[in-house]
Amino acid sequence: MLQYVQLQLLFLSLYIKKQHAAIAKTSDGRSKINEVSKRQNIILILIDDLGIKDLGCYGSKFYSTPHINTLSREGVKFVNAYAAHPMCLPSRVALLSGVYPARLGQNAGAQQFQKHGHRNAKKCFGKYNANFFDDVKLPTNQAFTLGEAFKEHGYDTAWLGKWHLGRPPNEHGFDRTFGHTKIGSIQSHFAPYFRPGHEKNDLWDLEKENIEEGTYMADLLTTKTLDAITDFRSGKKERKPFFVVLSHYAVHTPIEGPTQFRGTFRKKLEAMSYGQKYRFDYDREAVCKLSQDNTEYAAMLKAVDESVGRVRAFLQARDLQESTTIVFTSDNGGLSTLPAKYKNLNPREIVKEHISTSNSPHRGGKHWLYEGGIRVPLLIYAPNKQKSWHLTRFRSIGMDIYPTLLDLADLPLYPSVHRDGISLVPALTKLSEAWHRTEPFFWNYPKVYDGGEGICSAALKGAFKLVQFEGPEQLGFSHTAELYNILKDPSEQNNIAADRPKKVKELLKDLLSWKKNWVDDRDFTPEKCEKFLKYDQWKDVTNSTGTY
Numbered sequence: 001m002l003q004y005v006q007l008q009l010l011f012l013s014l015y016i017k018k019q020h021a022a023i024a025k026t027s028d029g030r031s032k033i034n035e036v037s038k039r040q041n042i043i044l045i046l047i048d049d050l051g052i053k054d055l056g057c058y059g060s061k062f063y064s065t066p067h068i069n070t071l072s073r074e075g076v077k078f079v080n081a082y083a084a085h086p087m088c089l090p091s092r093v094a095l096l097s098g099v100y101p102a103r104l105g106q107n108a109g110a111q112q113f114q115k116h117g118h119r120n121a122k123k124c125f126g127k128y129n130a131n132f133f134d135d136v137k138l139p140t141n142q143a144f145t146l147g148e149a150f151k152e153h154g155y156d157t158a159w160l161g162k163w164h165l166g167r168p169p170n171e172h173g174f175d176r177t178f179g180h181t182k183i184g185s186i187q188s189h190f191a192p193y194f195r196p197g198h199e200k201n202d203l204w205d206l207e208k209e210n211i212e213e214g215t216y217m218a219d220l221l222t223t224k225t226l227d228a229i230t231d232f233r234s235g236k237k238e239r240k241p242f243f244v245v246l247s248h249y250a251v252h253t254p255i256e257g258p259t260q261f262r263g264t265f266r267k268k269l270e271a272m273s274y275g276q277k278y279r280f281d282y283d284r285e286a287v288c289k290l291s292q293d294n295t296e297y298a299a300m301l302k303a304v305d306e307s308v309g310r311v312r313a314f315l316q317a318r319d320l321q322e323s324t325t326i327v328f329t330s331d332n333g334g335l336s337t338l339p340a341k342y343k344n345l346n347p348r349e350i351v352k353e354h355i356s357t358s359n360s361p362h363r364g365g366k367h368w369l370y371e372g373g374i375r376v377p378l379l380i381y382a383p384n385k386q387k388s389w390h391l392t393r394f395r396s397i398g399m400d401i402y403p404t405l406l407d408l409a410d411l412p413l414y415p416s417v418h419r420d421g422i423s424l425v426p427a428l429t430k431l432s433e434a435w436h437r438t439e440p441f442f443w444n445y446p447k448v449y450d451g452g453e454g455i456c457s458a459a460l461k462g463a464f465k466l467v468q469f470e471g472p473e474q475l476g477f478s479h480t481a482e483l484y485n486i487l488k489d490p491s492e493q494n495n496i497a498a499d500r501p502k503k504v505k506e507l508l509k510d511l512l513s514w515k516k517n518w519v520d521d522r523d524f525t526p527e528k529c530e531k532f533l534k535y536d537q538w539k540d541v542t543n544s545t546g547t548y
Contacts, residue, residue: 039153039410039411040323040325040382040384040409041242041243042150042155042241042242042243042324042327042409043246043311043327044243044244044245044327044401045311045326045327046095046161046245046246046248046331047251047304047328047329048088048247048251048252048331049252049253049332049334049356050330050334050376051335051356051357051365051372051376052333052334052359052362052375053334053362054251054292055072055377056068056069057069057072057073057077057379058079058377060292061292062298064264064298064301065302066309067305067308068304068305068328070312071326071379073389074389075379075382075389076381076390076391076427077378077379077391078378078424078427079391080393080395080396081329081375081376081378081397082375082376082395083331083376083397083398084100084101085332085398085443086367086369086374087366087367088162088164088184088331090106091332092331093165094399094420095146095331095399095401095402096402097418098402098403098414098419098420098421099399099418100399100518102444102515103519112446119521120521120524120525121519121523123526124526124529144414144417145173146173146405147159147173147174148173149173149402149414149417150405150409151174153411154240155240155409156175156232156241157175157242157243157244158174158177158178158232158244158245159174159245159247160177160178160179160221160225160247161178161179161247161248162179162180162184162247162248162249162252163177163180163181164184168180179220179221184252185249185252185253185254186249188254189217189218189249189256190215191212191215191217191220192211193217218248218249218307219303221249221307222246222307225246226310226311226314229242229320233318243405246307246311248304251300251301252335253335255294255296255356256296257296257299257300258302258303259299261299261302262295262299264302265295265298265299268298269293276293277291278351280350282340282347283363285339286337286338286339287337287338287339287340287350288336288363291358292358294356294357297356297357312326321383322384325383325408326379327379327401328378328380329376329377330376331376331398332366332376333359333364333365333371333372333373333374334356334359336355336357336365336366337366338355342354359371359373360372361490361491362375362492363491363492367445367447368456369443369445369456370492371490378396380424382428384408385425386428387429394424394427394437395460396424396427397420397421397441398421399420400422400424402417402421403415403421403422403423404421404425406423440460440461440514442457442511444457444515455470455471456468456470459507459508459510459511461507463486463488464483464485464486464503464507465492466481466482466504466508466511467482468481468482481497481504481507483496483503483504484496
């Protein structure tokens with residue numbers, strides 16, 4: 001394990017060494033913290049696999065989300081927010097580190113590292129572990145994470161819920177933790193959450209808890225979140241501000257909703273005509289859900305909405321509503337597709353029972369680089385920053401969360417750390433009508449869709465989005481690129497690559513340049529690889545760029 005951690009320390013060699021030097025220090029070595037107790041509290045509510053069309057405030061007519069809708073009405077709604085990846089683990093790496101997950105080996109693929117000039121890096125990691133690129137998560141003691149940034153400035157920090165990032169949250173700046181697992185999902189949303197005989201300690205801290213059988217996980221995590229805030233605010237002469245992440249396992253599979261909510265949505269479903277429900281289509285080799293009609297999923301989402309309501313009522317009852325900023329988002333698009341031969345079921349049964357939601361009119365869903373897989377809801381309630389309720393068309397991506405939360409708390413930013421993200425605070429006011437950013441967004445996924453072999457990459461710049469496929473042809477993919485005008489064609493139905501060859505060439509060039517700059521291969525020469533493999537800890541060494 002120690003060698004595993006040592007090797008991961010290479011990955012951010014380009015820009016992370018001595019992050020603490022970027023923080024202004026006083027003469028006695030303490031960080032400059034002015035009136036810490038008066039700083040804004042921050043709550044990040046992170047939902048798993050929540051689709052862009054799943055909330056009432058984003059257009060859903062079937063699901064019921066009144067508390068989240070109220071948060072939207074009182075805050076700022078982002079209508080062009082993107083996840084950093086169409087899968088949860090890499091997306092969360094980006095959120096916590098502020099960099100593209102590919103820079104940390106997340107879903108980059110060993111073959112791509114070599115193909116794009118990172119041969120030394122590929123050999124170095126392969127020498128350690130042939131499966132390194134599949135196993136690496138969030139590097140311990142390497143990335144100066146979001147949790148560490150808040151802790152450095154005197155905040156009480158807590159992570160409650162899904163983690164899925166390797167070593168536990170308390171090794172990444174979160175002093176109080178609960179409910180984090182070594183894997184990405186639970187086997188049931190009802191206690192005991194895992195079947196008997198499953199590997200012990202999958203939920204690392206639940207064995208110490210006396211949790212009543214049948215307790216719904218979303219309810220439990222909400223209670224633990226409020227308990228953490230209560231403890232942070234009590235028994236102290238000088239109260240610190242708090243940074244709390246409520247990371248729900250919902251609405252990830254298994255699709256299980258609380259029993260008390262199911263009846264309402266079954267009645268809604270019965271009132272729908274046959275032509276309105278269980279609608280589907282095919283995309284490549286996948287069945288795609290086109291209607292929102294899964295009552296269990298609706299009940300799950302209702303539980304998430306109730307969680308948001310409980311958090312806001314708690315803050316209001318303790319006069320914390322104006323001193324607490326809330327950011328609500330998802331890690332990737334909603335699960336709206338499955339392989340056509342899933343469990344040898346017919347398409348209607350797949351759509352009815354096994355697919356969570358529909359992202360329509362957006363194409364695809366989780367695992368896809370079409371809009372349905374990477375477009376996510378993003379709501380920010382910031383009473384100390386926003387002037388009024390409004391929506392913003394300003395584009396955002398997952399790496400922006402890191403600098404945005406710091407800025408919302410009036411803390412200094414670390415551009416060399418969260419190098420791929422920017423603060424969205426200006427979008428809360430003067431940039432609310434802007435939709436573009438000068439820099440493009442990029443994605444990389446060493447699969448063409450859920451379970452498919454090959455590589456899929458994408459670039460979004462201005463009005464145009466490029467989706468590049470590198471096989472396999474037997475699944476309907478080939479070594480081709482598709483081009484869409486996202487502003488005119490948000491459903492990505494009209495491939496205009498043949499009509500705009502210069503734009504395709506421009507975006508392919510941008511995409512290739514991005515891949516070639518994931519890391520600096522000079523930092524992974526055989527000599528340096530051997531040296532790092534022998535290291536006992538992260539020491540002062542010098543890399544080729546002088547940033548260490």
